[in-house]
Amino acid sequence: MSTIRLIGHPESFEVRYDDGRPSAYFYFDDANPLRRQLQGIYTKDKALEAARAFARQERDRRRPSPELLCAWKVVEDWKQTHNLNFLPPRIAEDLAQRIEQALLTLRP
Known part of the structure; x- marks a missing residue:
């Protein structure tokens, strides 16, 4: 998960991502x-308020769902139980996303 930082400049506030996405000013x-x-x-106060709100919204949007966290736990337990520590991260991520989708369909 990428980190989101708020950086103050002389005439702007920058919301910067560490994963290479373009910053928001x-x-x-x-x-x-x-x-x-x-x-x-x-105004400076309104710009800071808007930048903070934007950064908060981005952070919350990227926060993993409880279902995804549960799915990752299932995948990690499965890897340990079956001694599959060599399982490529891309496959583990795909499994976790499929489990998350299954859990979301069961949600009332």
């Missing part, structure tokens, strides 16, 4: 209200 200008109004730029 929230620009502000407290000195020129006309420019802010014409270009739809935030």
